[in-house]
Amino acid sequence: MRHSSFLEVNFRLLSENMEKIRRLSGKAQIIPMVKADAYGNGMIPVTQFLVQEEKIKKIGVATLGEALKLSKECPDLDTEYIVFSDTEMSDSQHRSAYQDYNITPVIHQPEDLNHFLGDERLRDTPLILKLNTGMNRLGFTLQELQDGIPRLKNRGIQHLMTHFAYSYVTQKAGDKTSRQYEEFKKAQKLLSDSGVTVEETSVSNSGALEQKIGIEETYVRPGLMMCGPYSVEPRIWDGHQISKLVTKVIKTFPVKKGTPVGYGINVAGEDGFIAVLPVGYGDGVSTFFSGVKLTVNGLPCSIFARVNMDMCFLLFSPDAAGKIKTGDVVEIWNHDNRVITDIATQMKTIPYALMCGITGRIPRIYKIK
Numbered sequence: 001m002r003h004s005s006f007l008e009v010n011f012r013l014l015s016e017n018m019e020k021i022r023r024l025s026g027k028a029q030i031i032p033m034v035k036a037d038a039y040g041n042g043m044i045p046v047t048q049f050l051v052q053e054e055k056i057k058k059i060g061v062a063t064l065g066e067a068l069k070l071s072k073e074c075p076d077l078d079t080e081y082i083v084f085s086d087t088e089m090s091d092s093q094h095r096s097a098y099q100d101y102n103i104t105p106v107i108h109q110p111e112d113l114n115h116f117l118g119d120e121r122l123r124d125t126p127l128i129l130k131l132n133t134g135m136n137r138l139g140f141t142l143q144e145l146q147d148g149i150p151r152l153k154n155r156g157i158q159h160l161m162t163h164f165a166y167s168y169v170t171q172k173a174g175d176k177t178s179r180q181y182e183e184f185k186k187a188q189k190l191l192s193d194s195g196v197t198v199e200e201t202s203v204s205n206s207g208a209l210e211q212k213i214g215i216e217e218t219y220v221r222p223g224l225m226m227c228g229p230y231s232v233e234p235r236i237w238d239g240h241q242i243s244k245l246v247t248k249v250i251k252t253f254p255v256k257k258g259t260p261v262g263y264g265i266n267v268a269g270e271d272g273f274i275a276v277l278p279v280g281y282g283d284g285v286s287t288f289f290s291g292v293k294l295t296v297n298g299l300p301c302s303i304f305a306r307v308n309m310d311m312c313f314l315l316f317s318p319d320a321a322g323k324i325k326t327g328d329v330v331e332i333w334n335h336d337n338r339v340i341t342d343i344a345t346q347m348k349t350i351p352y353a354l355m356c357g358i359t360g361r362i363p364r365i366y367k368i369k
């Protein structure tokens, strides 16, 4: 086990986030999204915690492979897995997996509805249908829904859902989120007018839930906010970042203005003080971290020169000499959810991508307290 560098995931903080999410959600039940290895935090331990400690009854993933992994590796968990995007419905063998492992696909296009309704083995699998209300990625258009009505009438829809494209922006009357929601209501009316039953509904991801949009539906589907980062700016969600990315200084040295450091010819623009960290793009600290400003042990610094596969450099001002030493612990991000967002913003990306980018070379360490 590697000790210098790790991602520490704190379940007490996850639990506090879940409590806050419950308060935001009102009567709506929570379907936590744990796709992409629970946003890099570890899908299996996070799911075990959510089901065993937080009493979660439905878990959302993106791919059938993720659901199968959960179902096979956690045979004792009493929960349903829902596959939201890569359902692999066209393959007969894959379809039988749904029946065998208590997994439910989200039907998001007419071809898949044909496969779903045409397969006797899925007779008792609940029908979850996704609508395209304006995101224009997956989901039935209103027209496709209309065309499907004769067949939907017999089966009924267990859970009707849609996904917002713009929920990280504060909602205003008439904006994209509002229009998507109106479209969702229109589809519901179309279905009820045509005699198609809809038992349950959901619309909210984190950005929507932060603003309490969609909490009157049956479920909410938070992913990001559970892990800590906020979507809506200015910040409403003050959850904890459940992970912190920790590493350790392996070497320090002063540099004179004009000295090249590492690969290529990245020269120090001023005299400075360098700390070498044993993390690089092989760990998920991608080359785009170059230039990011951080605060380490209270001192401002930046990730300097090219990020290597196994290492990167922090550049401090010369007075860091004596204050930053070999063996010092460095938290690239910590449990304050503003830090990872600040880094992501500097990199012109989003916290999702930073968390999902942490590779398997970084051990995940779970703390309960």
Ligand SMILES: *Cc1c(COP(=O)(O)O)cnc(C)c1O
Pocket (backbone or CB within 6 Å): 033, 035, 084, 163, 204, 205, 206, 207, 221, 222, 223, 224, 225
């Ligand atoms: C990923 C996903 C979510 C969660 O989104 P966050 O922004 O991480 O909260 C919700 N619903 C669906 C369908 C998703 O694919």
